[in-house]
Amino acid sequence: MRTDRVDAASIDEALVRELLVEQFPQWRDLPIRPVEGGGNDHRNFRLGDALSVRLPSAPGYVPQVEKEQTWLPRLAPVLPLPIPTVHGTGRPSVRFPAPWSVYGWLPGETASTTDITDPVRLAAELAEFLVVLRSADTSGAPGPGLHSAFRGAPLDHLDDEMGALLERVQGSERDRAAGLWRDALAARYTDAPVWFHGDVSFHNLLIRDGELAAVIDFGCAGVGDPACDTVVVWTFLSGAARNAYRSGLAVDDATWARGRGWALWKGLIMITNKPPGQAEFARHVLDELFAGV
Incomplete structure (x- = not known):
């Protein structure tokens, strides 16, 4: 076919x-x-x-x-x-x-469209879910590729694209973005490949009665570098919930650096998008990154 x-x-x-x-x-x-x-x-x-x-x-x-x-x-x-x-x-x-x-x-509503009773608890439970996912058996599982939109792969494959994307911000922002990208490329992943979800966003978390009930959409999942699963820190979490997620996810500084690279790429991709809300969302992500959170 x-x-x-x-x-x-x-x-x-x-x-x-x-x-x-x-x-x-x-x-x-x-x-x-x-x-x-x-x-x-x-x-x-x-x-x-x-x-x-x-x-x-x-x-x-x-x-x-x-x-x-x-x-x-x-x-x-x-x-x-x-x-x-x-x-x-x-x-x-x-x-x-x-x-x-x-x-x-x-059943449930996505976390992007409904109220969450306890964001800190949700963040901790999401981190626990991903830690368990990382520990799952990888025998025969698919490494990064087209099927995962190259989530889990080294960031090098985005380097040429990033050169053009950096033109979407100006002055000191471009300098900060370029610095974040250099740090992300330098923070190489050297551990064994593990399972990652690949698209951890509030659109893919189901809420029932105000609590986390399910995780959906594994289209970008695979086995490789789990840094892409840190991006939710800059896209949706804040305050004590962000801290709970960071603590529970239990990854090293290099993983967070690569995660900033993934978040930067996402923000720059969307900053010029026309659909309602997308450019504003991208601006939020970039502001969070540039603030060093």
Whole structure:
């Protein structure tokens, strides 16, 4: 199948219904509705009350599908919080030229859209989750690559791109950004590869009754350098919650330096974005980095 023909514009409720009729007729009559804010890399749909359907939205995200289908069932038993459970592995077909998945529905609201009762507790529990994830068996697991958007890889592969991105800030900010990037490149990862989530954001944390209930979207997960999982410190956490996360994550100064590199790259990528809120979010990330927090 030509996975280069995967197109987000063609993914809708009608397509999901056709795929279910074709491959999972037992679920063909369940109601289907799109999940609002369901992510950029994949399109997600609620399927009845207990299931969801997840399809890659572009060719570059196709490699994430089989990775999640293979590794989420192996990781779930060792992790302290629920993660998505695979109920069906959709195959490429004439209707949709890429693999896709049926998952169990995890109830809750994303941490970006609902109130959190105790941010410090959430930060500590998230750090604990990632520490346990780092300790999971890596035998046969995928190293960094296209499937992880190169999360977990050395930062060197972003160096050419960063040269252009630094032009998006001026004067003393450019100098500080260049210094952060030099420090990140110098802080080499020399330990054994470990599991990382790859996209630790409040969009991927589910909250129920004000508390952390599940971690979702392992599309960028893999085995390598876990520094990318520090970025939430500059994107969303603050104050005592930030301190709890730093303490609980238990990584060395070099990992935090590389994490600043990942956060800087993210901030500079988004600083000129047009969609509402994205440039403001990027400005917040850069301000946090430049403040040295």
